[in-house]
Amino acid sequence: MFLRTLSRLLLLSCLDLLAHESPGAQARKPPSAAKSLAWGPGLEANVVLPARFFYVQAVDSSGRNFTSSPGEKTFEVKIVSAVEQLTRIWIQVLDRQDGSFLVRYRMYATYTNVHIHILLKNKHVAKSPFFLKGPVYHEGCDCPQTSGSVWEADMHCPQSFPQIDRDMALFDSVDPDRNAQEIPQRFGQRQSLCHYTVKDNKVYVKTFGEHVGFRIFMDSILLSLTRKVRLPDVEFFVNLGDWPLEKRKPTEKIHPIFSWCGSNNTRDIVMPTYDLTESVLETMGRVSLDMLSVQANTGPTWPQKNATAFWRGRDSRQERLELVKLSRAHPDMIDAAFTNFFFFKHDESLYGPLVKHVSFFDFFKYKYQINIDGTVAAYRLPYLLGGDSVVLKQESSYYEHFYNELQPWEHYIPIRADLRDLLEKIQWAREHDKEVRKIALAGQQFARSHLMGDRIFCYYYKLLQEYSKLQVTEPKIRKGMELVEQPSDDLFPCSCHRKRPKDEL
Incomplete structure (x- = not known):
């Protein structure tokens, strides 16, 4: 919580300075390695993201935050393993032009221990070097945290999301057996749907309709989540089209449909858009536009x-x-x-x-x-x-x-x-x-x-968690469902140190 609080304070301070300073006003003293600050989820071993990130704030020797760039090459970042000599980690230091820098890095393998060095003219910044005690898992490593509450705490997830609370309030309960019959009959002929079941932290799916290519985004986020945390057993339907589907009034028998977009005239359960979801999963990959x-x-x-x-x-x-x-x-x-x-x-x-x-x-x-x-x-x-x-x-x-x-x-x-x-x-x-x-x-x-990416993962997890609590019958692997396989990583396999529940062995 300290890191999040510090982040908010520093960013709000920057907002205040930017709103009040005259153009071009800036501290004349150079940045100080001792006074400059570093914080963020990328400095914590248990926050596993496709691209990890953290922030560096340039501060001068008098303790004054820079509010414009001190220079793109001001800070140097090195990430090494204490055990392996060669590390496959791609690092980018992004100048936000407001006196702060966003450092993002993508790990392509899992390392026993990771040391993050943040340097200003060869001097360590703030509490650098930061030690991430291993194993430090990369995105492709299938090693879920068995406790959802521990994972949420590690990720600094908020206790609730207002939109999830609004959407869940529409339903007193959810009957997977009834939905498995009624939703395909009602929507399956004219719309493109995916029927998902997550059982024992494995993902199963059956598709309805002709245009189901967009299932790749939902497949990917579910697989990514199950690699990071054990999901509750849950069964649900995802609308793959643009328009939300459930047009019935709350007083009628509405069906729970997950969609990437909601409207004032419909009752769909809203998820982060496929565009934002993909940008999180593919940051520093094939996607160039993302929140970083x-x-x-x-x-x-x-x-x-x-x-x-x-x-x-x-x-x-x-x-x-x-x-x-x-x-x-x-x-x-x-x-x-x-x-x-x-x-x-x-x-x-x-x-x-x-x-x-x-x-x-x-x-x-x-x-x-x-x-x-x-x-x-x-x-x-x-x-x-x-x-x-x-x-x-x-x-x-x-x-x-x-x-x-x-x-x-x-x-x-x-x-x-x-x-x-x-x-x-x-x-x-x-x-x-x-x-x-x-x-x-x-x-x-x-x-x-x-x-940001950590919040998007939190949102999906909380959504599935809250929805699962409404289920009144056991989620099932239905006839016609297929297992969605985890991508293979033959080049950089990882060993999971966590004990898995017996039903997963």
């Missing part, structure tokens, strides 16, 4: 950003067409264009021409980011919040797992669903730069504390 990388690619400093509202995307909603029309009428206020036509191809002559794709990191050259729904909620919102711009978010009936914790005018600037007040809000933002800067920083802080 975005923090080091936030564009110019606030005063140097373009004071224009920016948007790029495809034509998946009528309001997006209206946005492009507004941009053409007011190019001095809005820069919005389509990169792809799919839904309104017959209107391409009206709303084209298409423009080239823009690197997401280049979005942050602009102060104001417009977030408009696509087919459902726009799944880019976590990354927009994590940058260094303010989000103008369309009012919407769709929501992701964290929306209910966001506050308008605190974390983002709200705009009407029909965009009628968009120009007015942009003008207001231009005239209230200090207030807008604070909103941008609060949104950024929210993303950094609520949407």
Whole structure:
């Protein structure tokens, strides 16, 4: 808890300094190795993530935090094993341009003991070197913590998540036997579903519908979780489509359906989106956009950003067409264009021409980011919040797992669903730069504390745990289910030191 508390205090301190300092103000003294700080889950052996991470805050000899970059190469990080000479660990030190650095590293093997050296001109920073007593498991190691409560404590998971509490409150109980019959009959012909059972910490699945390719995201997060912690026996259905499915009122007999997106008109149980889930699993892998990388690619400093509202995307909603029309009428206020036509191809002559794709990191050259729904909620919102711009978010009936914790005018600037007040809000933002800067920083802080990989794992675990408590019959491996195999790791196998329950032997 100390590390989380320290993290919050330091980041809030940075927010306060950034909100009040004049542009370019900075401590003149160089960073001090003794005074600088290091903290985060990547400095703890039992926090197993695909990419582990921690933070370093540059502090000068008088104890003053840096609030702008002291230089990209200020800190050097070395990670070695006390036993093995050659370590297969990829390290990146990311400069967040606010005086702090995010260090992420991906282990491709399990090591007996790990030493993390954080250096400033060959001097150890803070309490460096940090000793992670082994074995320190890598992402591919199948060695679950048998106690869920111990795992939650190691991960510093919050006691509850508001959205999970809301979703679970819809159900007095859940009957796996009844659901196994009724849900496929009701949804299985027209929708794409996965029927999962987790039994003895093994994952089984049966699919319904034609388009089931997106099951790879759910398969992957479940397998990753079972490698880290023993899950409760649980049986549930996952909707693989964009739109939430359960449209019945709470007074009717509703079925529990897990979806990546919720809406005010449906009753689905919401999970983190497949996009955010994949970015966590593939950080420092095949995915370049994630909640870690975005923090080091936030564009110019606030005063140097373009004071224009920016948007790029495809034509998946009528309001997006209206946005492009507004941009053409007011190019001095809005820069919005389509990169792809799919839904309104017959209107391409009206709303084209298409423009080239823009690197997401280049979005942050602009102060104001417009977030408009696509087919459902726009799944880019976590990354927009994590940058260094303010989000103008369309009012919407769709929501992701964290929306209910966001506050308008605190974390983002709200705009009407029909965009009628968009120009007015942009003008207001231009005239209230200090207030807008604070909103941008609060949104950024929210993303950094609520949407990182450790929180996403916690959310999935808590969701399955709370759902399992509602089951009134025993979860079963149903006819037609197949075992979802753990990926093999012949090159870097690991030995698990934990004693497994007898039913797993």
